[in-house]
Amino acid sequence: xxxxxxxxxxxxxxxxxxxxxxxxxxxxxxxxxxxxxxxxxxxxxxxxxxxxxxxxxxxxxxxxxxxxxxxxxxxxxxxxxxxxxxxxxxxxxxxxxxxxxxxxxxxxxxxxxxxxxxxxxxxxxxxxxxxxxxxxxxxxxxxxxxxxxxxxxxxxxxxxxxxxxxxxxxxxxxxxxxxxxxxxxxxxxxxxxxxxxxxxxxxxxxxxxxxxxxxxxxxxxxxxxxxxxxxxxxxxxxxxxxxxxxxxxxxxxxxxxxxxxxxxxxxxxxxxxxxxxxxxxxxxxxxxxxxxxxxxxxxxxxxxxxxxxxxxxxx
Numbered sequence: 246x247x248x249x250x251x252x253x254x255x256x257x258x259x260x261x262x263x264x265x266x267x268x269x270x271x272x273x274x275x276x277x278x279x280x281x282x283x284x285x286x287x288x289x290x291x292x293x294x295x296x297x298x299x300x301x302x303x304x305x306x307x308x309x310x311x312x313x314x315x316x317x318x319x320x321x322x323x324x325x326x327x328x329x330x331x332x333x334x335x336x337x338x339x340x341x342x343x344x345x346x347x348x349x350x351x352x353x354x355x356x357x358x359x360x361x362x363x364x365x366x367x368x369x370x371x372x373x374x375x376x377x378x379x380x381x382x383x384x385x386x387x388x389x390x391x392x393x394x395x396x397x398x399x400x401x402x403x404x405x406x407x408x409x410x411x412x413x414x415x416x417x418x419x420x421x422x423x424x425x426x427x428x429x430x431x432x433x434x435x436x437x438x439x440x441x442x443x444x445x446x447x448x449x450x451x452x453x454x455x456x457x458x459x460x461x462x463x464x465x466x467x468x469x470x471x472x473x474x475x476x477x478x479x480x481x482x483x484x485x486x487x488x489x490x491x492x493x494x495x496x497x498x499x500x501x502x503x504x505x506x507x508x509x510x511x512x513x514x515x516x517x518x519x520x521x522x523x524x525x526x527x528x529x530x531x532x533x534x535x536x537x538x539x540x541x542x543x544x545x546x547x548x549x550x551x552x553x554x555x556x557x558x559x560x
């Protein structure tokens with residue numbers, strides 16, 4: 246990005262400086278402490294690696310120190326917000342326009358953000374339709390520096406047996422985020438707690454029962470269902486159909502994005518289409534379905550991202 250590159254830093258130190266500014270911005274946004282340990286933990290490096298760069302940023306007027314806490318100055322906040330915007334725009338691009346797996350978005354975006362200028366980020370945002378949120382549900386700062394807050398409730402505090410919509414999933418620690426993605430937990434889906442204990446939550450997420458550890462559930466923010474979703478029935482996944490059964494397509498999971506989403510839409514997997522399970526391959530996958538009079542073959546993980554209404558079917 247532009248400013249730190251003018252400070253005479255080497256490539257490695259420049260990247261670390263940008264990461265520190267972005268981390269401090271997020272720490273302040275979250276209302277948490279910003280001592281050296283929390284900064285180092287946020288960017289995943291040893292504490293001694295950030296000491297000299299923090300001192301340098303203080304000298305240059307981007308950061309100020311108060312006792313053991315570090316805070317961004319006004320010009321530091323501008324850069325922290327700019328780097329945050331760059332990262333979230335890059336993640337959105339990877340999600341919508343490429344076939345990169347969800348658990349790789351963060352790392353790939355981290356590589357991209359350090360080499361794209363503000364103008365290039367803005368052009369990329371225009372190409373994407375200037376999205377307001379990234380794939381994790383995080384708000385994307387606007388080009389004029391505005392960042393809306395996220396008003397949500399941790400899933401662990403949500404009322405049992407009450408439907409909610411997931412509005413945000415924290416993408417760090419990465420191992421926890423990977424577990425949630427593998428379980429089909431993404432922003433934009435409905436979720437309901439069935440049972441809970443001190444160590445786990447049994448939930449149903451868009452028709453799929455899942456057991457979540459409390460550590461994982463703490464990473465999920467939920468909100469009441471929007472009006473347009475409140476009267477919808479509980480949908481199932483296409484992968485739940487058995488041979489000879491059929492249903493009506495009611496949508497694609499929010500996690501179905503990019504090239505995969507475009508391919509399914511091109512195959513006729515659109516809202517209102519009747520789809521039926523015809524037969525499976527000798528190895529169980531892919532499975533052949535009929536939709537709009539055409540036979541299509543889908544892997545189980547693809548069928549798992551298609552929501553259907555079985556009750557509406559009249560095969």
